[in-house]
Amino acid sequence: MILAGTDTSAGTLEWAMSNLLNHPEVLKKAKTEIDEKIGLDRLIEEQDIVKLPYLQNIMSETLRLYPVAPMLLPHLASEDCMVAGYDVPRGAILLVNVWAIHRDPDMWEEPEKFKPERFEKEGEDKKLMSFGIGRRACPGSGLAQRLVTLALGSLVQCFEWERV
Ligand code: HEM
Numbered sequence: 001m002i003l004a005g006t007d008t009s010a011g012t013l014e015w016a017m018s019n020l021l022n023h024p025e026v027l028k029k030a031k032t033e034i035d036e037k038i039g040l041d042r043l044i045e046e047q048d049i050v051k052l053p054y055l056q057n058i059m060s061e062t063l064r065l066y067p068v069a070p071m072l073l074p075h076l077a078s079e080d081c082m083v084a085g086y087d088v089p090r091g092a093i094l095l096v097n098v099w100a101i102h103r104d105p106d107m108w109e110e111p112e113k114f115k116p117e118r119f120e121k122e123g124e125d126k127k128l129m130s131f132g133i134g135r136r137a138c139p140g141s142g143l144a145q146r147l148v149t150l151a152l153g154s155l156v157q158c159f160e161w162e163r164v
Contacts, residue, residue: 005140008068009148015066016058016152019114021163026116027156030055034157044153046146052153057116059149063130065114070099072132098129 020027033054038044049056075094080087088094103111107127109118119125131138138144155161 004138005144009144011068012059012062012066012144013148013151015068016062016148017155017161019062019065020058020156021161023114024162026058026114027161030058030153030156034153038157044150044157046150049146049149049153052149053120054116055149055153055156057119059145059152060119060125060128061114061116064102064108064128067098067102067130069130069132070097071095072098072129073136075136096129096132101129 020030033052034044037051038048044052072095075096077088077090077092077094080090082088083094101107105111131141131144
């Protein structure tokens with residue numbers, strides 16, 4: 001549980017910061033959103049996250065391009081079954097290449113581009129699989145999303161960042 005929750009969250013935060021440093025226009029937009037919605041007199045808190053859609057979109061775009069578990073965890077078929085027309089025998093191990101799915105040009109416009117604005121489109125976030133899907137999906141996804149978004153927002157709010 002400690003391993004599943006710490007390295008994953010830290011890695012995602014690191015990717016998010018790296019994306020912001022490489023896209024100063026996105027960083028500027030995130031800072032403006034925080035300054036306008038939170039003000040300059042207090043620190044960002046967890047309850048503020050709902051008021052910061054652009055910051056949430058940065059998180060989604062980071063999770064899309066850099067899923068920390070790019071192949072999820074191996075899944076084992078407990079029974080013979082058929083998935084999308086393919087026979088999957090009992091005992092087969094299935095790996096899901098989320099990294100490739102998240103960069104599939106049939107599913108995403110300009111998939112290689114870091115563009116948080118894409119998530120302004122209704123339902124776009126439903127295509128993300130960074131936490132897996134179904135009953136073995138990550139049980140910590142809600143916590144992780146709040147925690148990493150808050151940490152990212154705090155870093156953006158409290159420091160001036162630039163690439164050197
Ligand atoms: C950005 C942060 C995180 C990401 C991207 C992430 C992603 C994932 C993924 C992809 C899986 C496997 C799902 C599958 O194979 O279908 C998983 C499983 C799991 N995660 Fe997370 N996770 C994160 C944070 C956390 C946190 C904060 C916790 C707990 C505090 C946590 C606890 C777990 C546990 C216990 C499992 C195993 C679930 C099972 O096998 O049924 N994760 N996570």
